[in-house]
Amino acid sequence: MTSVEHMKWWGWGVEGVAFEHSNKPDFAPFVKQAVGLDLRKPAQAHLSFDELTVPASRASEEFIAELSTLVGQGHVTTDDQExxxxxxxKSIRDLLRIRANDLPRTPDLVVYPADEAEVASVVAAAVAADAVIIPxxxxxxxxxxxxxxPTEERVIISLDLGRLDRVLSIDEGSGLATIQAGAQGPSIEAQLGAKGWTMGHFPxxxxxxxxxxxxxxxxxxxxSDKYGDIADITKGLRMVRPNGIVAIRPVPSASTGPxxxxxxxxxxxxxxxxTEVTVQVHRTPAVREVLGYFFPTWEAGLAAMHEIAESDASPSVTRVSNARESGFSLATRKASTGVSAQVTKGLMKVLTARGWDLEQLCLSFIGYEGSASHVRYEKGLVGSIVRKHGGIGVGKGPGALYDQKxxxxPYLRDFLLDRGAAADVSETAAPWSRLQEVYDAANDAANAAYDKLGVHGWIMCHLSHSYHSGACLYFTFAFITGDDPIGEYEQVKSAIQQSFVDHxxxxxxxxxxxxxxxxWMEQDISTEGVAIMRGLFDSADPGSNFNPGKIL
Ligand code: FAD
Incomplete structure (x- = not known):
């Protein structure tokens, strides 16, 4: 039997781990004020697996037997839970559907190939049988x-890459690692770390x-501010197609057409x-620190992040939360006692004396990596920019806590769902010149959607990545659901997404x-952009066998 482990079917992460608020005294009052949720009320139990109506597998015995000969007995399953x-x-829509026993269509079987050759043989057999393959x-x-x-009549195979989980090689001279596609984050970093390398990708x-x-x-x-997004990190790859392998060699840059x-x-x-990706890797940094900063307002925090992006500094993390999200972060702190409580109280007094409105306080984390002297230099540079924008450094404590926690x-979403509140996220990127406009528009859109629904909703935001020309804004929204949780969620989510493309x-x-x-694809990349993409998908997959219906 396959040894690939999965998350629990009804929520995030592993069984036995859950969000806990009894040791966070500010959390319950915060949630009450933010969305009107009373945490004294007991949680609602979600369905047990036996209560789900799982559609029967449509895979024939012959097809299952054929695939089993390709990947081995025990690596093809029609088990309901699988x-x-x-x-x-794991979107909130996914969690709401699964909790509501909304399973109109499931994969008919799950297949676990061991290597690229097995992936290729499964793909060939699936396409020959006109089955659908969802990696x-x-x-x-x-x-x-x-x-x-939901209306798919053909057999659907979920092709799980979980057994392809090894770092295959490291080209130490070039800082390139070739890694199998099914490897999960901790396994990748453990394998690279054992040899003194990191990929630096931490979603x-x-x-x-x-x-x-x-x-x-x-x-x-x-x-990603330091290491790049995955599109920057990916230098080469291999992809199995019905008639062969696309092999993109790892070169630093190429001028070979689109x-x-x-x-x-x-x-x-x-x-x-x-099946395989060759990524750029870096020597594990000698020093890694995430420091906390406070800004008096969101505007000041944003301006500081912009100036840092334009400066010679190259921090690994640049993140600033708006006042609402800062309030949320502070409310999820454990009860502080003794010296730490006194320090916090003292700091707040100082800030108030300086004329700060603590309701507007914005919490920021900035990360530094490299040699000790490089980190020292970067911290000096960033510190002066922070001060120029009225901010102050609050040391390693909050940053270390953020890093650990x-x-x-993600476990918080399940906790809220168990208590009748939905929380989800929407994120965008925009040029610096339009960032505040996008921020205002998304907040207005969410609040208008809440008004229309007649609910007491919440939206908060942080800037999560900075680029030379702009930044990513990441919004989290939450509200107590009514009779139609998915419909209500879609109204809020759509309003926010529309505001992004409009602004x-x-x-x-x-x-x-x-x-x-x-x-929203057409609004985002234009009608002609969609036409090119559609042409690509139609010609590359004329039988619509590969994850049909996604993207377009
Ligand atoms: P899956 O969810 O299994 O698949 C995603 C898509 O990729 C599917 O279409 C699938 O068919 C396709 N696919 C998967 N493997 C292959 C393959 N080998 N070949 C071809 N197609 C394949 N994303 C971020 O980028 N940054 C974040 O910080 C981040 N934070 C998150 C936090 C939470 C709590 C959650 C729930 C999600 C978050 N995400 C984030 C989104 C998600 O983790 C990413 O989209 C992630 O890249 C998906 O990887 P996966 O292995 O889980 O892919």
Whole structure:
């Protein structure tokens, strides 16, 4: 039997880990004020797996037997729980659907190939049988990138890359590592780290997402300011297609027509199965620090991030939260006692004396990596820019806490869902000159949608990545759901997405398109842009066998 482990079917992460607020005294009052949710009320139990109605597998015994000869007994399964786990990603829409027993169509079988040759044989057999193939990495996408089409009559195979999980080689002279596509974040960093290297790609979903998934969704990590987005990190790759392998050699740059490498990055399984990726890697830095800063207002924080992006400084993380998100972060702190409580109190007094409105305070994290002298130099440079914009450094404590806790936050969504509130995210990127406009428009759009629904909703934001020409804004929104949670969610989500494209932002900076974002593609990349992309998909996949319906 296959040894690939998956997240739980009903939520994020592993069983037995959950968000806990009893040790965070400010959290319950915060949630009450933000969305009107009373945490004293008991959580609602979600369905048990036995209560789900799982459609029967449509795969014939002959087809299962054929695939089993290709990948070995135990690596093809029609097990209900396996098929449910492979049906959706982890967006709030996915979680709401699964909790509502909304499973109109699941994959009919899950196949676990061991290597590229087995992937190729499964693809050939699937296309010959006119089956649908949906590649599966970690199942963490939040754009509906895995959804089987509800009306699909053909057999659907979920092709799980989980057994392809090795770093194959490191070209030490070039700083290039060739890694199998199914490897998950912790495994990649452990294998590279053992030899003194890092890839530097740390999305918030790092613990459960895969290299192939990152490439197929154009992912971005919290240290992308230094290491680049996955599109920058990916230098070469191999992708299985029905008639052969696309092999893009790892070269630093190329002038060989429109980039096929770029066509594959973000293709969400529509062009074939990525089996191997050659990525740029870096020596593990001698020093790594994330420092906390406070800014008096969002505008001041934004201006400081802009100036840092234009300066000689090259921090690994640049992040500033608006006042609402800063309030949220402070509310999720554990109870502080003794000296630390006194220091916090003292600092707040000083800031008030300086004329700060603490309701407007914005929390920022800036990360530094490299040699001790480089980090010292960078901190000096950033510190002077922060001060110029009225900010102050608050030391290593908050940054270290953020660094430790960043992968725990996703569990909060399940906690809120159990209590009747939906929380999700929308992110965009826009030029610096339009960033504030996009910010205002998204806030206004969400609040107008909440008014229309008659709910007390919440929206907060942080700047998560900076570039020379602009930045990524990342919005989190939450509200107590009513009779039609998915319909209500779609109203709020659509309003925010529409505001992005109306005000110069992209539909998505790093969460891909799937089915959730596809309605806006034409507005984002133009009618002719869509025509080119459609031509690519139609000609590369005339039988619509590869994850049909995603992106366009
Ligand atoms: P999956 O979800 O399994 O698949 C995603 C898409 O890629 C599907 O269309 C699938 O068919 C295709 N695919 C997967 N593997 C292959 C392959 N080998 N060949 C071809 N196609 C393939 N994203 C970020 O970029 N940055 C973040 O910080 C971030 N934080 C997140 C936090 C949370 C809590 C959650 C739930 C999601 C977050 N995401 C983030 C989104 C998600 O983690 C990314 O989209 C991720 O890249 C998906 O990788 P995966 O391995 O889970 O892919």
């Amino acid at each position: 098929r449910v786990v492979h049906t959706y990603g 599966f990495g970690g199942g963490t996408n939040i754009a509906g990138s895995l959804d089987p089409q 918030d979903s790092f613990t459960h997402s895969t290299l192939g998934g990152w490439v197929a969704t154009r992912s971005s990590g919290m240290q 980039s096929v490498r770029e066509m594959i990055i973000g293709s969400e399984g529509r062009l074939g199965i990525i 960043k992968f725990d936050t 110069g932002g992209t539909l998505s900076h790093h969460h891909a398109v799937g089915v959730e974002h596809s309605p």
